[in-house]
Amino acid sequence: MVFTIQVNNREIEARKGETILEALRRAGFEVPTLCNMKDFTPTGACRMCVVEVEGRQELVPSCSHHVEEWMKISTHSPRVIKARRTITELLLSNHPDDCLYCEKNGNCELQKIAEEMHIRERKIPGSPAFIRPDRSSPGLTREPAKCILCGRCVRVCEEIQQVATLDFIYSGSSIKVSPAFDRELNFSNCIQCGQCLLVCPTGALTGKVSFTELENKLHDTSATVVAHYSPSVPLLLAEKFRLKPSVNASGVLKAVLSKLGFDRVFESAFGTEVFIMEEAALLLQRIRNNEYLPVISSACPAWVSFAETEFPDLLPYLSTCRSPQQMASTLAKVHIAEEETIKKPETIYTVAISPCTARKYESRKPELTRKGLPDTDLAISITELFQLIRLYGLDPLLAESEAMPQGLRSMTSAGKLSDISGGITEGVIRTFYSMATGKDLKEYRIEKLRNHKSRRDYTLKAGNHEYRFAVLSGFAMLPTLIEEIRSGTCNLHYVEIMACPGGCVGGGGQPSAPSQQILRQRIKDTFEYEEKEIMKCAHRSPEITELYEKKLDKPGSKKAMELLHTHFTACNIYAKE
Numbered sequence: 001m002v003f004t005i006q007v008n009n010r011e012i013e014a015r016k017g018e019t020i021l022e023a024l025r026r027a028g029f030e031v032p033t034l035c036n037m038k039d040f041t042p043t044g045a046c047r048m049c050v051v052e053v054e055g056r057q058e059l060v061p062s063c064s065h066h067v068e069e070w071m072k073i074s075t076h077s078p079r080v081i082k083a084r085r086t087i088t089e090l091l092l093s094n095h096p097d098d099c100l101y102c103e104k105n106g107n108c109e110l111q112k113i114a115e116e117m118h119i120r121e122r123k124i125p126g127s128p129a130f131i132r133p134d135r136s137s138p139g140l141t142r143e144p145a146k147c148i149l150c151g152r153c154v155r156v157c158e159e160i161q162q163v164a165t166l167d168f169i170y171s172g173s174s175i176k177v178s179p180a181f182d183r184e185l186n187f188s189n190c191i192q193c194g195q196c197l198l199v200c201p202t203g204a205l206t207g208k209v210s211f212t213e214l215e216n217k218l219h220d221t222s223a224t225v226v227a228h229y230s231p232s233v234p235l236l237l238a239e240k241f242r243l244k245p246s247v248n249a250s251g252v253l254k255a256v257l258s259k260l261g262f263d264r265v266f267e268s269a270f271g272t273e274v275f276i277m278e279e280a281a282l283l284l285q286r287i288r289n290n291e292y293l294p295v296i297s298s299a300c301p302a303w304v305s306f307a308e309t310e311f312p313d314l315l316p317y318l319s320t321c322r323s324p325q326q327m328a329s330t331l332a333k334v335h336i337a338e339e340e341t342i343k344k345p346e347t348i349y350t351v352a353i354s355p356c357t358a359r360k361y362e363s364r365k366p367e368l369t370r371k372g373l374p375d376t377d378l379a380i381s382i383t384e385l386f387q388l389i390r391l392y393g394l395d396p397l398l399a400e401s402e403a404m405p406q407g408l409r410s411m412t413s414a415g416k417l418s419d420i421s422g423g424i425t426e427g428v429i430r431t432f433y434s435m436a437t438g439k440d441l442k443e444y445r446i447e448k449l450r451n452h453k454s455r456r457d458y459t460l461k462a463g464n465h466e467y468r469f470a471v472l473s474g475f476a477m478l479p480t481l482i483e484e485i486r487s488g489t490c491n492l493h494y495v496e497i498m499a500c501p502g503g504c505v506g507g508g509g510q511p512s513a514p515s516q517q518i519l520r521q522r523i524k525d526t527f528e529y530e531e532k533e534i535m536k537c538a539h540r541s542p543e544i545t546e547l548y549e550k551k552l553d554k555p556g557s558k559k560a561m562e563l564l565h566t567h568f569t570a571c572n573i574y575a576k577e
């Protein structure tokens with residue numbers, strides 16, 4: 001039912017059942033919010049969104065009150081502004097004053113509101129608490145002193161990610177948001193997906209920045225610095241710098257990275273193509289031997305971390321394939337050392353660029369090193385890449401697109417689907433079908449895997465056989481799947497699990513949380529891009545064929561197992577300290 005309400009003496013349309021805030025925003029009225037998040041039940045915790053409703057004595061939080069037909073609302077009356085200013089001043093009364101040094105400077109919602117309220121001094125005396133920042137985690141920094149207790153991270157961690165690392169602990173004036181038992185993040189069950197830092201309005205949760213080490217390497221003439229980037233990096237670069245659709249964003253990114261001083265640049269999608277070859281061979285082998293089915297993909301390090309911490313009994317089901325990024329780094333080290341006859345492998349420095357905060361943790365895992373050297377020396381997020389571009393004053397709009405050199409070149413669309421949920425599975429199905437039947441699939445597009453549901457299922461028919469695949473986007477459907485596997489009722493052959501809803505395109509290592517609309521556009525762009533590629537299957541890439549012929553023999557060979565596979569270890573977080 002649609003009716004009319006009055007806002008600031010103007011009539012606007014409102015819909016029965018919606019909140020005042022929703023009606024206001026649709027009509028173009030701006031109201032500041034802090035605790036509110038779209039698609040979550042409002043908590044009314046911060047009261048920043050209050051408005052004045054004629055006939056009501058109290059100011060009303062617009063995010064949690066529904067519209068009613070008779071309402072006359074003021075969004076910026078003197079009383080409303082006074083209340084919002086007082087709330088802001090209270091929040092600032094014990095907030096650290098180090099905006100200049102804060103990771104969120106310029107991108108902080110509290111700073112923006114304080115600026116809009118024209119607050120220029122600490123009006124309410126308080127003592128900014130010094131609470132030691134928690135830098136224990138490889139991917140995230142937590143600064144409890146900057147927490148305004150809005151609860152957004154708690155809700156995302158529990159309701160969306162189902163990990164429940166962060167929660168309110170203690171009560172009264174001691175209340176705070178922290179991992180259980182007030183422990184540091186690295187000693188908790190945090191999987192480092194970074195979804196919490198996408199929603200944190202202040203600098204209380206931010207991604208780790210690893211500039212210094214990278215800058216030193218970029219200026220070290222004895223080092224060969226190699227970058228490889230995930231498929232969504234050019235996509236987000238184009239979004240951020242508003243590149244025209246006709247511009248080759250990948251070529252621009254390559255040019256920008258060369259200007260930053262990287263000696264070699266290639267697409268992590270090459271690693272994904274190798275990953276697909278290994279994953280498909282592993283799946284076929286497990287089906288033939290009837291062992292540990294379903295194969296559960298281990299491409300997402302946050303999911304692997306979750307499994308190692310919470311579901312150790314499932315570890316034998318995990319695919320032993322290293323993630324596409326790890327494979328890309330490993331192959332870069334091997335290939336470049338051979339190609340450029342580099343005698344000292346330690347002088348090759350590989351940097352993986354992706355929207356993922358969990359990759360930093362992954363790159364430090366001892367099992368992903370060889371002879372004491374990590375395969376990925378550094379994982380940086382897209383946020384860090386954008387900061388580097390600013391630091392060096394580069395303008396991607398002026399960069400001349402550069403072509404990728406031969407060697408480690410991704411030549412198929414299968415490799416470029418990996419950043420969207422279901423993309424890896426589509427790639428694996430194409431190659432698995434070919435390995436199982438000796439023929440190529442006629443229809444490479446798998447529409448049943450291309451919707452936005454939390455779980456999608458698909459049955460592949462190959463001759464007289466049926467193979468069942470499932471894709472989990474986020475962990476919403478994980479408890480059911482685990483129950484099926486544990487009870488022996490799971491009839492799947494392969495499962496892909498990505499921690500971030502929508503896949504890496506929604507990863508925590510980007511400057512701000514993408515809306516559902518933006519997320520869907522990124523997924524659409526990825527599929528449109530796929531249509532333009534001539535080769536759709538990893539096993540059809542001449543570079544992949546050559547790699548196996550010259551270096552790896554065949555998927556699952558002794559050499560491939562040694563270089564491209566790993567193992568998993570159950571992790572007891574309570575024994576970590």
Ligand code: SF4
Pocket residue numbers: 146147148149150151152153154177199200201202204205
């Ligand atoms: S850490 Fe950030 S998101 Fe979480 S409660 Fe504090 S301010 Fe809100």
Ligand code: SF4
Pocket residue numbers: 192193299300301302303355356357358359498499500503504505506507508
């Ligand atoms: S879904 Fe992608 S971005 Fe998110 S944690 Fe997993 S690998 Fe990282």
Ligand code: FES
Pocket residue numbers: 032033034035036043044045046047048049050061062063064
């Ligand atoms: S945004 Fe409405 S109460 Fe916080």
